[in-house]
Amino acid sequence: MRNRNLLIYSFLLFFATALPSCTGYLKDSLDDSGATEKLQLSAKSCELNKQKTYAEIKINNGSGRYYALPTDLSIATATVEGNVVRIFGIGAGEAYFKVVDDGNADFSPAEIRVTVKENIERLYAPSKTLYIKKDDLRLLNPTHPSKDCDWTIADQTIASLSTSSTGTSLQANRVGETWMTISKEYWTIQEYVIKVVEQYDLMLSGTSFRLITQKLGIDMGICIIQVGNGQYSVESSDETIATASIKEYNGDEYNDTLWNPAIVWVKALKPGRVSLGVTDLVTGKLSVINLIIELRQ
Numbered sequence: 001m002r003n004r005n006l007l008i009y010s011f012l013l014f015f016a017t018a019l020p021s022c023t024g025y026l027k028d029s030l031d032d033s034g035a036t037e038k039l040q041l042s043a044k045s046c047e048l049n050k051q052k053t054y055a056e057i058k059i060n061n062g063s064g065r066y067y068a069l070p071t072d073l074s075i076a077t078a079t080v081e082g083n084v085v086r087i088f089g090i091g092a093g094e095a096y097f098k099v100v101d102d103g104n105a106d107f108s109p110a111e112i113r114v115t116v117k118e119n120i121e122r123l124y125a126p127s128k129t130l131y132i133k134k135d136d137l138r139l140l141n142p143t144h145p146s147k148d149c150d151w152t153i154a155d156q157t158i159a160s161l162s163t164s165s166t167g168t169s170l171q172a173n174r175v176g177e178t179w180m181t182i183s184k185e186y187w188t189i190q191e192y193v194i195k196v197v198e199q200y201d202l203m204l205s206g207t208s209f210r211l212i213t214q215k216l217g218i219d220m221g222i223c224i225i226q227v228g229n230g231q232y233s234v235e236s237s238d239e240t241i242a243t244a245s246i247k248e249y250n251g252d253e254y255n256d257t258l259w260n261p262a263i264v265w266v267k268a269l270k271p272g273r274v275s276l277g278v279t280d281l282v283t284g285k286l287s288v289i290n291l292i293i294e295l296r297q
Contacts, residue, residue: 037061039101039110041085048076048089049117054185057112059083063103068112071096076114079186086186089116127191128257130180131203131227132159132172134196140168141256149184159194172196192256200259202285203227204278210292216268223264223289224249229282230260237275242293243267244276268293 039062046055059066060083068078068085075095078087085099095114101107132138151161151168155178160171170180173196180192205224213220225232225246234244249261264278276289 037106038108039066039099041099041110041112044111045113045115046087047115047117048087048120050120053120054086054088054187055114057085057087059085059099059110062101062107065101065103067100067102069098069100075116085112087112087114088122088187089114089120090122091119092116122187127193129193129195130170130256131195131197131200131259132170133200134172134175134198136172138170138172139166140170149182149189152181152183153194154179154181158196170194199283200227200229200280202278202280202283202287204264204287204289206289207287208290210294211266211268212294212296213268214296216270216295219245219265219267221247221263221265222291223278224251224258225260225262225264225278226257227259228262228280228285231281232262233279233281234264235277235279236266237277238272239269241268241270241272241274242276242291243269246278264289266291271295 040060042058042060043055046057048055062083064083066080066083066085068080070076070078072093072095074091075093076087076089076097078085078097080086080099085097087097093116095116097112097114098109099112100109153159153161155176156173158172158174158176158178159180160173161180162169162171175196175198177196178194180194181188182190182192203226205226209222211220211222232246234246236242236244244264244266247263247265249258249263251261252258255261264276266276271293274291274293276291278287278289279285
Protein backbone atom coordinates (compact mmCIF):
# COMPACT_ATOMS: atom_id res chain seq x y z
CA MET A 1 0.00 0.00 0.00
CA ARG A 2 2.83 2.42 0.86
CA ASN A 3 4.48 1.83 -2.52
CA ARG A 4 1.15 2.41 -4.26
CA ASN A 5 0.61 5.73 -2.44
CA LEU A 6 4.15 6.79 -3.34
CA LEU A 7 3.49 5.98 -6.98
CA ILE A 8 0.25 8.05 -7.00
CA TYR A 9 1.98 10.97 -5.26
CA SER A 10 4.83 10.89 -7.79
CA PHE A 11 2.36 10.90 -10.66
CA LEU A 12 0.41 13.86 -9.23
CA LEU A 13 3.62 15.80 -8.58
CA PHE A 14 4.77 15.22 -12.15
CA PHE A 15 1.34 16.22 -13.52
CA ALA A 16 1.21 19.44 -11.46
CA THR A 17 4.71 20.57 -12.41
CA ALA A 18 4.08 19.76 -16.05
CA LEU A 19 1.07 22.08 -16.26
CA PRO A 20 1.99 25.62 -17.43
CA SER A 21 0.91 28.67 -15.50
CA CYS A 22 -1.93 30.82 -16.87
CA THR A 23 0.54 33.33 -18.29
CA GLY A 24 2.81 30.61 -19.61
CA TYR A 25 -0.12 28.90 -21.30
CA LEU A 26 -1.07 32.15 -22.97
CA LYS A 27 2.47 32.66 -24.24
CA ASP A 28 2.77 29.12 -25.60
CA SER A 29 -0.82 28.32 -26.58
CA LEU A 30 -0.37 29.35 -30.22
CA ASP A 31 1.83 27.25 -32.40
CA ASP A 32 3.94 29.73 -34.36
CA SER A 33 6.60 27.24 -35.42
CA GLY A 34 5.69 27.83 -39.06
CA ALA A 35 5.85 31.62 -38.78
CA THR A 36 8.50 33.34 -40.88
CA GLU A 37 8.09 36.90 -39.55
CA LYS A 38 7.14 38.49 -36.24
CA LEU A 39 4.43 41.11 -35.87
CA GLN A 40 5.98 44.53 -35.33
CA LEU A 41 4.40 46.91 -32.82
CA SER A 42 4.95 50.63 -32.27
CA ALA A 43 5.58 49.83 -28.57
CA LYS A 44 6.14 46.69 -26.53
CA SER A 45 4.85 48.09 -23.24
CA CYS A 46 2.68 50.81 -21.78
CA GLU A 47 2.04 52.34 -18.37
CA LEU A 48 -1.41 53.57 -17.36
CA ASN A 49 -2.80 55.61 -14.47
CA LYS A 50 -5.74 57.91 -13.70
CA GLN A 51 -4.31 60.65 -15.90
CA LYS A 52 -3.54 58.29 -18.79
CA THR A 53 -6.32 55.73 -18.73
CA TYR A 54 -5.68 54.07 -22.10
CA ALA A 55 -2.94 53.57 -24.67
CA GLU A 56 -2.88 53.05 -28.42
CA ILE A 57 -0.29 50.76 -29.96
CA LYS A 58 -0.05 50.37 -33.73
CA ILE A 59 0.62 47.14 -35.58
CA ASN A 60 3.11 47.95 -38.34
CA ASN A 61 2.83 44.82 -40.47
CA GLY A 62 0.61 41.77 -40.97
CA SER A 63 -2.60 40.92 -42.80
CA GLY A 64 -4.89 43.54 -41.20
CA ARG A 65 -6.92 41.05 -39.15
CA TYR A 66 -5.84 40.81 -35.52
CA TYR A 67 -7.02 40.02 -32.01
CA ALA A 68 -5.48 40.43 -28.56
CA LEU A 69 -5.38 37.75 -25.85
CA PRO A 70 -5.17 38.97 -22.20
CA THR A 71 -3.65 37.37 -19.12
CA ASP A 72 -5.72 39.26 -16.54
CA LEU A 73 -8.88 41.19 -17.43
CA SER A 74 -9.12 42.61 -13.91
CA ILE A 75 -6.00 44.68 -14.69
CA ALA A 76 -6.60 45.72 -18.29
CA THR A 77 -8.74 45.02 -21.31
CA ALA A 78 -8.19 45.75 -25.00
CA THR A 79 -9.91 46.23 -28.32
CA VAL A 80 -8.45 45.96 -31.82
CA GLU A 81 -9.65 48.31 -34.55
CA GLY A 82 -7.85 48.08 -37.87
CA ASN A 83 -4.15 48.10 -37.04
CA VAL A 84 -4.57 49.81 -33.65
CA VAL A 85 -4.64 47.99 -30.30
CA ARG A 86 -6.34 50.09 -27.60
CA ILE A 87 -5.56 49.03 -24.06
CA PHE A 88 -7.72 50.23 -21.16
CA GLY A 89 -6.44 50.20 -17.60
CA ILE A 90 -8.76 48.90 -14.87
CA GLY A 91 -6.97 47.67 -11.74
CA ALA A 92 -3.46 48.11 -10.33
CA GLY A 93 -0.98 45.44 -11.44
CA GLU A 94 0.81 44.01 -14.45
CA ALA A 95 -0.69 42.07 -17.34
CA TYR A 96 0.30 40.92 -20.81
CA PHE A 97 -1.49 40.91 -24.15
CA LYS A 98 -0.57 38.62 -27.01
CA VAL A 99 -1.39 40.24 -30.35
CA VAL A 100 -2.20 37.61 -32.97
CA ASP A 101 -2.49 37.92 -36.75
CA ASP A 102 -5.74 36.10 -37.53
CA GLY A 103 -5.31 36.33 -41.28
CA ASN A 104 -1.77 35.16 -41.89
CA ALA A 105 0.00 32.38 -40.01
CA ASP A 106 3.36 33.56 -41.40
CA PHE A 107 3.41 36.23 -38.67
CA SER A 108 4.21 35.10 -35.15
CA PRO A 109 2.39 36.86 -32.26
CA ALA A 110 3.80 39.91 -30.50
CA GLU A 111 3.49 40.67 -26.80
CA ILE A 112 2.58 43.89 -24.94
CA ARG A 113 3.38 44.36 -21.27
CA VAL A 114 0.84 46.57 -19.49
CA THR A 115 1.52 48.18 -16.11
CA VAL A 116 -1.41 49.86 -14.35
CA LYS A 117 -0.08 52.01 -11.51
CA GLU A 118 -3.38 52.51 -9.67
CA ASN A 119 -7.02 51.46 -9.81
CA ILE A 120 -8.88 53.36 -12.54
CA GLU A 121 -12.59 53.98 -12.07
CA ARG A 122 -14.50 52.92 -15.14
CA LEU A 123 -18.11 54.09 -15.29
CA TYR A 124 -20.56 51.78 -17.02
CA ALA A 125 -24.35 51.56 -16.80
CA PRO A 126 -26.35 48.61 -18.15
CA SER A 127 -28.07 49.17 -21.47
CA LYS A 128 -31.47 50.86 -21.45
CA THR A 129 -34.35 50.87 -23.91
CA LEU A 130 -35.56 54.22 -25.24
CA TYR A 131 -38.84 54.42 -27.17
CA ILE A 132 -39.49 57.35 -29.48
CA LYS A 133 -42.28 57.98 -31.99
CA LYS A 134 -41.43 58.36 -35.66
CA ASP A 135 -40.75 61.99 -36.68
CA ASP A 136 -40.39 63.10 -33.04
CA LEU A 137 -37.42 65.18 -31.89
CA ARG A 138 -36.48 64.64 -28.23
CA LEU A 139 -33.98 66.52 -26.08
CA LEU A 140 -31.91 63.92 -24.25
CA ASN A 141 -30.95 64.16 -20.60
CA PRO A 142 -28.79 67.31 -20.26
CA THR A 143 -27.76 66.26 -16.74
CA HIS A 144 -26.28 62.97 -17.97
CA PRO A 145 -22.79 62.54 -16.42
CA SER A 146 -21.47 61.73 -19.89
CA LYS A 147 -22.83 64.87 -21.55
CA ASP A 148 -19.31 65.83 -22.67
CA CYS A 149 -18.64 62.41 -24.21
CA ASP A 150 -19.04 61.03 -27.73
CA TRP A 151 -22.57 60.01 -28.73
CA THR A 152 -22.95 57.66 -31.73
CA ILE A 153 -25.86 55.81 -33.38
CA ALA A 154 -25.33 52.59 -35.33
CA ASP A 155 -28.01 53.15 -37.99
CA GLN A 156 -28.67 56.84 -38.62
CA THR A 157 -31.42 56.09 -41.12
CA ILE A 158 -33.52 54.97 -38.11
CA ALA A 159 -32.51 57.74 -35.71
CA SER A 160 -29.95 60.53 -35.69
CA LEU A 161 -28.42 63.02 -33.26
CA SER A 162 -28.11 66.78 -33.34
CA THR A 163 -26.56 69.22 -30.90
CA SER A 164 -27.46 72.77 -29.92
CA SER A 165 -26.94 75.17 -27.05
CA THR A 166 -29.61 73.28 -25.07
CA GLY A 167 -27.96 69.87 -25.48
CA THR A 168 -28.16 66.70 -27.58
CA SER A 169 -31.43 65.78 -29.31
CA LEU A 170 -32.60 62.50 -30.83
CA GLN A 171 -34.50 62.58 -34.13
CA ALA A 172 -36.65 59.55 -35.00
CA ASN A 173 -36.45 59.05 -38.77
CA ARG A 174 -38.18 55.75 -39.49
CA VAL A 175 -39.67 52.79 -37.64
CA GLY A 176 -36.99 50.34 -36.56
CA GLU A 177 -34.43 49.47 -33.90
CA THR A 178 -30.82 50.55 -33.49
CA TRP A 179 -28.13 51.20 -30.85
CA MET A 180 -26.89 54.45 -29.37
CA THR A 181 -23.55 54.46 -27.56
CA ILE A 182 -22.11 57.06 -25.19
CA SER A 183 -18.35 56.77 -24.78
CA LYS A 184 -15.35 58.64 -23.46
CA GLU A 185 -11.81 57.96 -24.64
CA TYR A 186 -13.13 54.90 -26.52
CA TRP A 187 -14.64 53.45 -23.30
CA THR A 188 -18.39 52.73 -23.45
CA ILE A 189 -20.22 54.40 -20.56
CA GLN A 190 -23.83 53.86 -21.56
CA GLU A 191 -25.71 52.03 -24.30
CA TYR A 192 -29.31 52.53 -25.39
CA VAL A 193 -31.53 50.35 -27.53
CA ILE A 194 -33.41 52.91 -29.63
CA LYS A 195 -36.86 51.74 -30.73
CA VAL A 196 -38.66 54.02 -33.16
CA VAL A 197 -42.41 53.26 -33.18
CA GLU A 198 -45.54 54.51 -34.93
CA GLN A 199 -47.33 54.94 -31.59
CA TYR A 200 -46.13 54.50 -28.03
CA ASP A 201 -47.10 51.23 -26.40
CA LEU A 202 -48.51 51.26 -22.85
CA MET A 203 -45.82 50.14 -20.41
CA LEU A 204 -46.20 49.89 -16.64
CA SER A 205 -43.59 49.42 -13.91
CA GLY A 206 -45.47 46.29 -12.79
CA THR A 207 -48.78 44.43 -13.05
CA SER A 208 -48.97 42.63 -9.67
CA PHE A 209 -48.80 44.37 -6.30
CA ARG A 210 -49.46 43.54 -2.65
CA LEU A 211 -50.46 46.55 -0.56
CA ILE A 212 -50.07 46.08 3.21
CA THR A 213 -51.41 49.01 5.18
CA GLN A 214 -52.24 49.87 8.80
CA LYS A 215 -54.86 52.43 7.82
CA LEU A 216 -57.54 52.35 5.14
CA GLY A 217 -58.85 55.26 3.11
CA ILE A 218 -55.42 56.78 2.25
CA ASP A 219 -54.33 57.54 -1.32
CA MET A 220 -51.12 55.75 -2.28
CA GLY A 221 -49.16 55.59 -5.53
CA ILE A 222 -48.51 51.98 -6.52
CA CYS A 223 -47.40 51.95 -10.16
CA ILE A 224 -45.66 54.15 -12.75
CA ILE A 225 -46.92 54.39 -16.31
CA GLN A 226 -43.45 54.44 -17.88
CA VAL A 227 -44.31 54.87 -21.54
CA GLY A 228 -47.53 55.93 -23.21
CA ASN A 229 -49.21 58.66 -25.21
CA GLY A 230 -50.02 60.96 -22.29
CA GLN A 231 -53.77 60.45 -21.88
CA TYR A 232 -54.84 57.68 -19.49
CA SER A 233 -57.76 56.37 -17.48
CA VAL A 234 -58.01 53.72 -14.75
CA GLU A 235 -60.99 51.70 -13.57
CA SER A 236 -61.36 49.47 -10.49
CA SER A 237 -63.15 46.13 -10.78
CA ASP A 238 -64.57 46.57 -7.26
CA GLU A 239 -64.80 50.06 -5.83
CA THR A 240 -65.86 48.72 -2.45
CA ILE A 241 -62.33 47.33 -2.10
CA ALA A 242 -60.35 50.14 -3.74
CA THR A 243 -60.79 53.16 -5.97
CA ALA A 244 -58.09 54.30 -8.41
CA SER A 245 -56.97 57.47 -10.18
CA ILE A 246 -54.20 58.76 -12.48
CA LYS A 247 -51.96 61.54 -11.17
CA GLU A 248 -49.05 63.52 -12.55
CA TYR A 249 -45.56 62.06 -12.40
CA ASN A 250 -43.21 64.27 -10.38
CA GLY A 251 -40.08 62.12 -10.45
CA ASP A 252 -36.85 62.49 -12.43
CA GLU A 253 -37.52 65.10 -15.11
CA TYR A 254 -34.69 63.80 -17.30
CA ASN A 255 -35.19 60.04 -17.24
CA ASP A 256 -34.70 59.19 -20.93
CA THR A 257 -36.44 55.81 -20.63
CA LEU A 258 -39.75 57.39 -19.49
CA TRP A 259 -42.09 59.12 -21.90
CA ASN A 260 -45.40 60.75 -20.90
CA PRO A 261 -45.18 59.08 -17.47
CA ALA A 262 -47.93 59.15 -14.85
CA ILE A 263 -48.70 57.49 -11.51
CA VAL A 264 -51.53 55.05 -10.74
CA TRP A 265 -52.89 55.86 -7.27
CA VAL A 266 -55.27 53.73 -5.20
CA LYS A 267 -57.37 54.30 -2.11
CA ALA A 268 -57.68 51.04 -0.20
CA LEU A 269 -61.13 50.73 1.44
CA LYS A 270 -61.06 47.16 2.73
CA PRO A 271 -58.89 44.00 2.45
CA GLY A 272 -59.36 41.93 -0.69
CA ARG A 273 -58.34 41.40 -4.30
CA VAL A 274 -59.10 43.85 -7.06
CA SER A 275 -58.14 44.45 -10.69
CA LEU A 276 -57.29 47.90 -12.04
CA GLY A 277 -57.66 48.47 -15.78
CA VAL A 278 -55.27 51.16 -17.10
CA THR A 279 -56.11 52.44 -20.60
CA ASP A 280 -54.14 54.62 -23.01
CA LEU A 281 -56.91 56.81 -24.41
CA VAL A 282 -54.96 57.57 -27.61
CA THR A 283 -54.45 53.98 -28.73
CA GLY A 284 -57.06 52.15 -26.62
CA LYS A 285 -54.33 49.86 -25.25
CA LEU A 286 -55.34 48.24 -21.92
CA SER A 287 -53.08 46.89 -19.16
CA VAL A 288 -54.44 45.22 -16.02
CA ILE A 289 -52.94 45.57 -12.54
CA ASN A 290 -53.75 42.83 -10.03
CA LEU A 291 -53.79 44.22 -6.49
CA ILE A 292 -54.02 42.45 -3.12
CA ILE A 293 -54.86 44.62 -0.11
CA GLU A 294 -54.00 43.42 3.37
CA LEU A 295 -54.67 45.18 6.67
CA ARG A 296 -51.83 44.99 9.18
CA GLN A 297 -53.17 44.72 12.74
